[in-house]
Amino acid sequence: MNLTKSDRIRRDYERVVSLTQQLVRIPSVYRAEDPDSNEEKVAHFVADYIRNLGIEVHIEEVAPGRPNVIGVVDSGKPGKTLLFEGHTDVVTEGDRGRWKYDPFGAEIVDGRMYGRGTNDTKGNLACMITAVQSILEDRESFTGKIILCIPVDEESMMLGIKHFIGQGWADEVDGAIICEPEENQVCIAQRGALRVKITVQGKMAHGAISWSGINPNWRMAKIITALQQLEEREQENHGKHSYLKWGTITPTVLQAPVKGDAQINVIPEQCMTTLDIRTIPSQNHHKIIEEIEHIFYQLKREDEHFQADYEIIEDRPPTETDPDDPVVSAVYDAVAEVLEIEPQYNGVPGATDGTFLHVHGIPIITIGAGDRDIPHQINEYVEIQELGKTTEIYRNAALKFLREKDE
Missing domain, CATH: 3.40.630.10 (Zn peptidases)
Known part of the structure; x- marks a missing residue:
């Protein structure tokens, strides 16, 4: 029936x-x-x-x-x-x-x-x-x-x-x-998703004798500031998508030291951050990575002790x-x-x-x-x-x- x-x-x-x-x-x-x-x-x-x-x-x-x-x-x-x-x-x-x-x-x-x-x-x-x-x-x-x-x-x-x-x-x-x-x-x-891990190298030292170490946290701060400026440029260049709004660059995890225990009077050996980058169709993931590399290049020119690398964890267009x-x-x-x-x-x-x-x-x-x-x-x-x-x-x-x- x-x-x-x-x-x-x-x-x-x-x-x-x-x-x-x-x-x-x-x-x-x-x-x-x-x-x-x-x-x-x-x-x-x-x-x-x-x-x-x-x-x-x-x-x-x-x-x-x-x-x-x-x-x-x-x-x-x-x-x-x-x-x-x-x-x-x-x-x-x-x-x-x-x-x-x-x-x-x-x-x-x-x-x-x-x-x-x-x-x-x-x-x-x-x-x-x-x-x-x-x-x-x-x-x-x-x-x-x-x-x-x-x-x-x-x-x-x-x-x-x-x-x-x-x-x-x-x-x-x-x-x-x-x-x-x-x-x-x-x-x-x-929106696309580009997940990136950035690690900055430093030199462990006593916080009271900071000149004997290399503080990765100052260098990471400069990277994050430059990434905020990159996000602003990307949003200005690509505008607001009809359904997806804007592309974004979001630092999520921030960790120092990367291994071992944190201590208030110790300069860590490394600092790490992860980026959750969300993109709209007009953006290009390869070009964003090139921009990150350029940030590293510029900071290295300004600071002989600057040393950073990145790892792409996931790339979803x-x-x-x-x-x-x-x-x-x-x-x-x-x-x-x-x-x-x-x-x-x-x-x-x-x-x-x-x-x-x-x-x-x-x-x-x-x-x-x-x-x-x-x-x-x-x-x-x-x-x-x-x-x-x-x-x-x-x-x-x-x-x-x-x-x-x-x-």
Whole structure:
């Protein structure tokens, strides 16, 4: 018996809320010091869940206890391939005592589900799975393939998506929907992330006899001041992006000494800082590194004792997808249809797994349930009604992208 549209929406809503609760109640914070604290349990739960839906499942271990799950739905008809991506890892819950509700309890209170990952991004992982389940159960007609990419380690070095691409899974993908909390806005751009570690060398000495040492802290202060000026120049040269605002250079960790104990009357041997550089599409990471090298060169000319080096920890370029790309159009039309509003274009302030799919040549669009400001906070939550809307958006977008023929 065919369901009415309202009955189907109610069915999918109940399923996505239940599935989100089940996912959140399986902690998947990666803790390097605890071999049992990783994504393994939730990944195998997801693998079993989608296998029971009749979906072809592949499990690939990226690191010990950290498996990617890949689901493949083949229509049996030639056509495009659409990828949904939602990661299984979540960030630490922090101080449990500061949570109003159990961070892994997935309690529903006044229309909100609370818990680590409800927003980022187990709720959206549940939405993409439920959307595909709905398509299959209702025997909706489509062409090509749907790939469910469910990787590990998005919150750190993105090892999961790198492995997924390295194994060839992304080679034939025509468009990707990145399932992250974006208030169901159509996000067509992402800021890039360039992480750099800078170390300044000095000479350890007594603080009372400072002339017998070389203080790396004074030299680091000059570097940080020069980097602030570089940020100002970059912002002036590149301006404000429509969706991403400005590129930024942010010193985060500042440490001296780098090794050993700090002592107030000791000049440290080294000083270290890390930079979280966020870029917009018009910026060039290679040129930014050249500017850092030029800062070192200028400071060396002024100070014979200046000695510094840098290490690039991670390089994730900014992304931008043409609004006229078929995957963007499919999502845009789905949002307009489901929410009955004119969709909003926007951008993602941070990098996602979609960054590396973009580098691989795949058009990406980022959209999902959840307040954009809530990820990683104490008392993280998602509006449960929004989970239902997002499921419907994903379902409709897939069918529009993989429709039988172009309209």
